[in-house]
Amino acid sequence: MDFHGKVVLVTGVGPGLGKACAEAFAKAGAKLAICDVNKKTLDETQHAVEHYGAECLAVQCDVSSSQEVSTMFKKIMQRYGTLDVLVNNAAITPNSDTDTQRRNELYRYMSTPEPRRSLSFTSSISDEEWHRYWGVNVHGVFYCTREALKIMEPNCSGKIVNIASIAGLSSKSAHSPHYCATKGAVISFTKSVAYEVAGSNIFVNAMAPGGVATPRFNEYLDHIGEEARNRLWQGVPLGRFGTVEEYAGTVLYLSGEHYLVGQVISPNGGGVI
Template structure:
């Protein structure tokens, strides 16, 4: 029970990684505060956490709003007294039809012998699209981290795990430069904060996963057929994406007391970035 008597707050608990993280922490003894903007996904995650034996507070929260984040932390304190561990998982990911088209164009370009030319991704991104990603993926991480530190610093204890991506450490997601930029920013922010607060026994680290076998990505794989999947696996030596539960086990370790990691980027990715 690595999280016994701890309170963990997990953002973005929709189907896939966030829900798996929250359930894993609950199974290890944590009381869990969860948030999402999708109320159906929020209710589903709460049910799964309670079925795993965990106490749960579910809050609808848009992490890009500092007011909503402040209200969520106030609710967490009212219910459980404090927050010991924060997992900043909420993020926009490139999964709209235009993102799928860009991804397919990028993979085809990288895997077939065609003449080199620009792929024209960055020049197609609008101001609104760019700012939308920063609002959730970066501002949301800052707002939640700030509120968490206001609790963790006086108690001289805390664990913060920020979920980035190999997109922030490599060109693996060149098809989504706005997403890559935000995940790189999360890594830089995490390292700075880790240096700042480690002396108060608050450890800040990053998990930068490779591909996650979420329902959305599994649907994408089904759509590209065997030939498309085989081309995709050329860039991933393990020949598959990690399951949400595999990634959640890494987050559990970083959220626990069983390590001496400060400001590190841990990247389970099946060998796609070595």
């Protein structure tokens, strides 16, 4: 797909899907604006994008702050004067030691014959943990979408792709009810905004990926051992997680020319059909 002349903002461009999306847009000729809360990973992605010859504006930004998001969009307008595509990728994912323990417990419970019981995940989540997820995963999507629409609505043109998750569609991520709740909210927000702005030729859709084969998750798979990995793959007919490049291809498609409005595309290897 050709994105020459298009200005694309990708949020949350640390290692993983965000970086892969930025690189994919760069290869397709787009002018990039990228943001991340981590300066080191932001710089690394900027260098990767510029390696492909793409113009790139890198902004350190915490999307859970409406003020920082507003400042970032002002910089984008100063640099490029417009915005054609927004990819709302920035998110907190369940990667702490506690999250890993919960994930292991769920996978074992799902695949081992034993008496049914409560897994006691929700009752152990703190107020701070709950609000932190909503601040980035939901408020951040709203803040960025609001600023993007201020540019796209007068132009009667634009594409917004919200990165949701299979966690917002199913019980596959029941180990992280706070994460599931935020990704479900992203899906509902996508549908509402899509209907609202479609008449201005602005297309809003979501991708809800299944497991992503990031280096960090591959390390987790190596750590849990063969038996636990085999239990995990029982729930994925394809027998593997998607690569960041495969998911980035779906994001590029949703950012291009199509007839999709308010749809949730879920590449997940058959984990949810």
